[in-house]
Amino acid sequence: xxxxxxxxxxxxxxxxxxxxxxxxxxxxxxxxxxxxxxxxxxxxxxxxxxxxxxxxxxxxxxxxxxxxxxxxxxxxxxxxxxxxxxxxxxxxxxxxxxxxxxxxxxxxxxxxxxxxxxxxxxxxxxxxxxxxxxxxxxxxxxxxxxxxxxxxxxxxxxxxxxxxxxxxxxxxxxxxxxxxxxxxxxxxxxxxxxxxxxxxxxxxxxxxxxxxxxxxxxxxxxxxxxxxxxxxxxxxxxxxxxxxxxxxxxxxxxxxxxxxxxxxxxxxxxxxxxxxxxxxxxxxxxxxxxxxxxxxxxxxxxxxxxxxxxxxxxxxxxxxxxxxxxxxxxxxxx
Amino acid sequence: xxxxxxxxxxxxxxxxxxxxxxxxxxxxxxxxxxxxxxxxxxxxxxxxxxxxxxxxxxxxxxxxxxxxxxxxxxxxxxxxxxxxxxxxxxxx
Numbered sequence: 001x002x003x004x005x006x007x008x009x010x011x012x013x014x015x016x017x018x019x020x021x022x023x024x025x026x027x028x029x030x031x032x033x034x035x036x037x038x039x040x041x042x043x044x045x046x047x048x049x050x051x052x053x054x055x056x057x058x059x060x061x062x063x064x065x066x067x068x069x070x071x072x073x074x075x076x077x078x079x080x081x082x083x084x085x086x087x088x089x090x091x092x093x094x095x096x097x098x099x100x101x102x103x104x105x106x107x108x109x110x111x112x113x114x115x116x117x118x119x120x121x122x123x124x125x126x127x128x129x130x131x132x133x134x135x136x137x138x139x140x141x142x143x144x145x146x147x148x149x150x151x152x153x154x155x156x157x158x159x160x161x162x163x164x165x166x167x168x169x170x171x172x173x174x175x176x177x178x179x180x181x182x183x184x185x186x187x188x189x190x191x192x193x194x195x196x197x198x199x200x201x202x203x204x205x206x207x208x209x210x211x212x213x214x215x216x217x218x219x220x221x222x223x224x225x226x227x228x229x230x231x232x233x234x235x236x237x238x239x240x241x242x243x244x245x246x247x248x249x250x251x252x253x254x255x256x257x258x259x260x261x262x263x264x265x266x267x268x269x270x271x272x273x274x275x276x277x278x279x280x281x282x283x284x285x286x287x288x289x290x291x292x293x294x295x296x297x298x299x300x301x302x303x304x305x306x307x308x309x310x311x312x313x314x315x316x317x318x319x320x321x322x323x324x325x326x327x328x329x330x331x332x333x334x
Numbered sequence: 335x336x337x338x339x340x341x342x343x344x345x346x347x348x349x350x351x352x353x354x355x356x357x358x359x360x361x362x363x364x365x366x367x368x369x370x371x372x373x374x375x376x377x378x379x380x381x382x383x384x385x386x387x388x389x390x391x392x393x394x395x396x397x398x399x400x401x402x403x404x405x406x407x408x409x410x411x412x413x414x415x416x417x418x419x420x421x422x423x424x425x426x
Contacts, residue, residue: 012366013366013367013374014374015366015369015371015374015375015377015378016361016366018378019357019361019377019378019381022378022382026384053378053379053382054382314362315361316357316358316361
C-alpha cells in the first residue's frame, strides 16, 4: 500500500496552511507533516487547527526534536492532539538541525542515544507505564504519568539521514522519514533501515518507510525548478563532503554557496545552484516527470512519499496538480 | 449595501470561478494578517464543506478580499463584468 503525505512549514498564517490541509485531504493525500522550528509558528497549535477542519487525514509533527522539546512534553502534545483527531495522529521525531540548535545554544549531544531514549519515553508516557525510567539522557520517576486517558496507538516515525539513525529507525520506529530525494540515496537508506529492522528481529513491513523529499511541481519543468533553487542551496550547503562527492558535486562550489548564504549573499548563492544539484536534492518537474521520479523512488522499497517544501511556484496549484494528475496514477496502481 | 446583497446580484453561473479567483487573492496577498481570525475561520468552515461558492461562502470571501487587496478585487470584478459591485465596494 502506497501512502502520500505533504509537509507544511508554519511560517505562513494558520488559515493558509489549514486551507491547504483541507485541500490535500479532499484530494486524497494520506498524511500531513508540520515542521517544528522555534522561529516559526508552534507546530501543535497549527496541527490542532488543522485537526479541527479535517476528518480523515493523518497528521503530526514532521519532525520535532528531543533537544528543544522534552519527550514527556512531546508525548503530552501528541496525546492531547489525539483527542481532537482520534486515531489520526502520527509523531515524527529526529535529532533536529544543528544550525537551529546552535542559535539557542543547545549542543546536539549523542543524537542516536537521545532520539532512542526520547522514543522510549514517549511510548512509556503514552502507555502510562507505572515504573520509573532510567536512561542516560532522560530519567522519569514512577509518578511522572498522565492524568488523562490516552489512545495508545500513536505511530512514531524517526527522521533520519545518516546510516546509524536510519538503522535506529528500522530497529525501533513505526516509520522512518528519509531526508533525501535522489533514488540512490533513498535506496541506500532503505538498505540501512532494513538492516536495523533485521538486527532487531523485526520484519521490514513493520516499518512505514517514507521518502521526505524536497518537491516542486508545475505545469512545466522550468517553472517547477525555479522555486527549489533556494531549498537546494541550503541542502548543498549543509551536506557532508561524502554526499557531495558521491553525486559528483564540487566541494569548492558547495563551500562557496555555504559562505554566500552565511553572508546573506542570496543572489550569488542561488545562482551557483546548477541542474545536477537540483536533480540530486529534489524531486521536481511537470506532473509526468514527477510521476516517473516518484515511481522510481517506490522501486527502492519506500511505502510512503512525502512532498516537502517548496511544493511548487504556487502552493494551491501545486497541491491540485499533485492531487489530480499524480496521485490518481499511484492510487489506481495500489 | 451589505456584502450579502452584493453577492445576491452575482449570477449563479459565475460564482464557482469567482470564488476561486477571490481565494487566490486571499492566499497570495502580502499582508494576510489583515484578515481577522474570525473571518478566516468562517472561510475555512465553508471551504471544509466545499461551499465557498455559496451565497454565505462568497459573502465572507468578498468581505475578506475587499479589505485585503481592494485593487486586485476590483480587477477581478472587472474581469467578471461585475462593474456595479466594483463601484459599490469602496464605500463599504
